[in-house]
Amino acid sequence: MTNVFENYLSSTGGLTTEEINFSSQFFKPVQLKKGEFFICEDELCDHIGFIADGGVKAYAIDEEGKENVTCFKFENEFVTSFPEFVAQEKSRRSIRTIEDTVIYRINYPDYRHLLGQVTAWNSVIRSVMEQEYSQKEQYLLNYNNKSAVDKYRHVLSSEPMLVRRIATQDLASYLGITQRSLTRAKGQIHRPGVL
Numbered sequence: 001m002t003n004v005f006e007n008y009l010s011s012t013g014g015l016t017t018e019e020i021n022f023s024s025q026f027f028k029p030v031q032l033k034k035g036e037f038f039i040c041e042d043e044l045c046d047h048i049g050f051i052a053d054g055g056v057k058a059y060a061i062d063e064e065g066k067e068n069v070t071c072f073k074f075e076n077e078f079v080t081s082f083p084e085f086v087a088q089e090k091s092r093r094s095i096r097t098i099e100d101t102v103i104y105r106i107n108y109p110d111y112r113h114l115l116g117q118v119t120a121w122n123s124v125i126r127s128v129m130e131q132e133y134s135q136k137e138q139y140l141l142n143y144n145n146k147s148a149v150d151k152y153r154h155v156l157s158s159e160p161m162l163v164r165r166i167a168t169q170d171l172a173s174y175l176g177i178t179q180r181s182l183t184r185a186k187g188q189i190h191r192p193g194v195l
Contacts, residue, residue, distance in 0.1 A: 004052045005104050008076050012127065014120040023121070026114050027104035038079065038095040038103060045084035045091040046108045051077050054101025057170055060093040069173040071135065072098070072162060078128045079103070098166060143175055151175045152185040 081091040
C-alpha cells in the first residue's frame with residue numbers, strides 16, 4: 001500500500017495505525033493509462049477508489065453525444081459515482097483518466113465488510129461525502145449564470161491546477177462554455193495589462 005494512501009488515512013485523525021493496516025488490505029492498486037475508464041456509464045457502480053497519483057474526470061453523455069464534464073478529482077481524493085455506489089445501481093456517468101493514474105480500489109462487498117469491522121470508516125466516508133457536496137455547491141455558486149470571462153477568472157484564482165492539468169475541451173465542458181468562448185476568455189484575461 002502506498003504511503004500516500006496511508007498518510008491520507010492517518011491525516012483524518014479517526015483511524016489507529018492498526019485500523020489503517022487492516023484497511024489497507026482491502027484496497028487494490030489499479031494502474032490506468034490516460035483515457036482509460038475507472039467507471040463506465042450504464043454499468044454497475046461496484047467500487048470506490050482513492051487516487052494516489054494522477055487525475056480523472058466525471059462526465060455524462062448528452063442526447064447529442066457530447067460529454068458534459070461535471071467534476072475532476074486528483075491525488076488524495078476518493079472517486080466513484082457515490083449515489084449509485086451506495087445503492088448498488090448502474091452509474092449515470094463515466095469516470096475516465098485524464099492522465100496516467102494510480103487508484104487504490106475497493107469493491108462494494110469489501111467496503112461493507114470494512115465499515116462493519118472499522119467503525120471509524122463511517123466518519124471518513126461521511127467526511128468524503130461532505131467534501132463532495134461542498135464541491136458541488138461551490139461549482140453551482142461559481143459557474144452558473146456567469147460569463148465565460150468570469151468563469152475562467154474564477155478557475156484561475158481558485159482552481160489554477162485545472163488550467164495546468166486539463167485539456168481545453170474538458171475545461172470548456174466543465175465551465176459550460178464552448179472551446180471558442182474559453183479561448184476568447186483566455187485572450188481577454190491574458191492580454192497585456194489586463195487582470
